[in-house]
């Protein structure tokens with residue numbers, strides 16, 4: 001299988017795609033991004049890397065950071081985390097507030113905004129926001145093995161000024177006692193995580209531990225136990241695309257996590273870590289062409305967690 005030719009073909013097909021979705025405009029700093037951008041990066045278990053399109057261009061990873069935040073928080077507080085955040089798909093939009101009322105301020109899962117805000121509260125622990133943010137940056141740099149990954153302060157600032165729904169979610173959960181720190185401090189941490197800027201290549205590198213039973217192949221060190229890596233993948237499959245998670249599992253059949261910046265991280269356990277990026281979103285806030293590209297990739301490779309022998 002010539003993966004380099006496959007990614008090149010997919011990038012060429014995506015360049016011609018007529019329906020590119022619409023970039024998120026509720027975060028002003030993201031609204032102006034050119035919908036013609038498309039990048040794809042695959043890092044295989046043996047370290048081979050295949051890039052096409054705008055794979056080296058940095059974009060705002062947004063909710064994909066929720067995977068890295070969950071990983072860090074599980075390391076910090078362990079399975080107690082699940083007392084404050086659930087593990088069920090929400091079936092609602094990423095920024096929905098409706099379930100919080102009947103479910104006593106416990107978010108359905110760590111990959112919707114409410115859940116990730118609780119995770120940010122846990123990572124804040126007894127630290128200053130800048131320390132928690134610095135820890136995340138160091139973590140992601142170590143996962144990718146690249147020191148030039150940064151947080152886009154302008155994107156974080158824009159969300160601090162306009163993120164009224166996230167403020168509402170945070171205050172609502174604080175009223176239930178499920179946020180332990182002041183809302184502005186927690187959201188400062190959450191928005192800076194979302195504002196991590198990475199290329200497809202860097203993101204695919206950062207995701208390697210999820211294809212490699214919790215070990216970062218770049219360093220040979222364990223990031224999480226094999227069981228935790230499996231569970232994070234399970235949550236990505238069931239919850240990583242919000243109310244589009246079922247559709248993503250049906251079309252792509254891999255654990256995946258999307259962000260409103262138009263990126264998707266997808267994992268083929270034992271085989272590959274994949275990142276795609278195209279800023280136009282579908283109605284559920286997931287990358288329109290990113291999803292299509294992954295669908296074409298799995299058709300050509302046979303990759304699926306539901307048929308590990310194929311491909």
Ligand SMILES: NC(=O)CC[C@H](N)C(=O)O
Pocket residue numbers: 061062063064094095113159166191194258259260261285
């Ligand atoms: N789906 C997303 O990527 C959402 C993240 C975004 N920063 C928000 O809080 O609204």
